[in-house]
Amino acid sequence: MLDGRGLEIFSISIMLLTVLMLSWQVLWMSGYGKRYASSCYCETERLLTQSGYYSTAILVALTVLREGAEVVLFLYSLSLTSTGRVDAGILPGGIAGLLLGGLVLWGVYSGLVLISLRTFFAASNFFLILIAAGLASQAAGILARVDILPALGWQLWDTSSILPDNSWAGTLAHTILGYTATPSGIQICAWLLVFVGIITLRFYLLQRGQH
Structure with missing residues (x-):
């Protein structure tokens, strides 16, 4: 059972891994998302024609499994407190998010909710960027507390x-933005850097994709 410094290092690793995954997802979708979507549509049609529905169902199941693993890692990172310990309050929030996501999905497919995909992906990407910056800030704060990074000032302000x-x-602000009322200098630097x-x-x- 991890405790003390070991738990903090493990928590930092999870946070930074999530930051990398979120950053990669945003950047990859920005550079190759449109091309990948067109390719997936063509490949799905070909797969349905040649292999039937079973192969497509397996492909979808594997995709959902991968996304599910990412969600688990993502929620665990968001549940970590400034001490590196898990906040049990993330469970009802995760369940509520799952139900809300299912409701929105039902609304979109039933035609009750009309959402521009371009606007949706732009908003979701910006949301992921904010979360990645917040997690990086939290990780930097823990690294400063265990004397791995300099704090650059322990309390720049108090809100x-x-x-x-x-x-x-x-x-809510802590979950989305990594907010803390008394941030250190290294936390602000990490947030802005990411x-x-x-x-x-x-x-x-x-810009490169437009040329």
């Missing part, structure tokens, strides 16, 4: 009187 960490809004880095690379890939 606990405006948005406390333990409030529902503070918890956010600006992914945005810049995404813009470059989008």
Whole structure:
């Protein structure tokens, strides 16, 4: 059973792995998403024609399995607190998200909800970038606390009187943005580095895809 420093190092590893996965997903979709979607559509039609529905069902099952593994890793990373321990409150949130996602999916396929795919993917990519930056900031904070990275100032400001960490809004901001009322300098640097880095690379890939 991991405890103390070992638990913190394990938590940092999970956070950074999730940051890499989210960054790769955003950048890959920006550079190759449209081409991949067209290729998948053609390959699915060919597979249905040549191999029937069983091969397609297996392919879909493997895809869902892979995405499910990513979701588990993603939720575990979001559940980690600033001490590197797991917050049990992530379970009801994950279940609520699953139900909400199923409801939206049903609405889209039934025609009750009309969503522009371009707008949807742009918004979801931006959302993932924010989460990746937040996780990087949290990981940097833990690394500073265990003396692996310099803190660059332990408390740049204190916004606990405006948005406390333990409030529902503070918890939501922490989950999405990596918010903390008393951030260290290394946390701010890590957040900006990941956010600006992914945005810049995404813009470059989008521009290259247009030429």
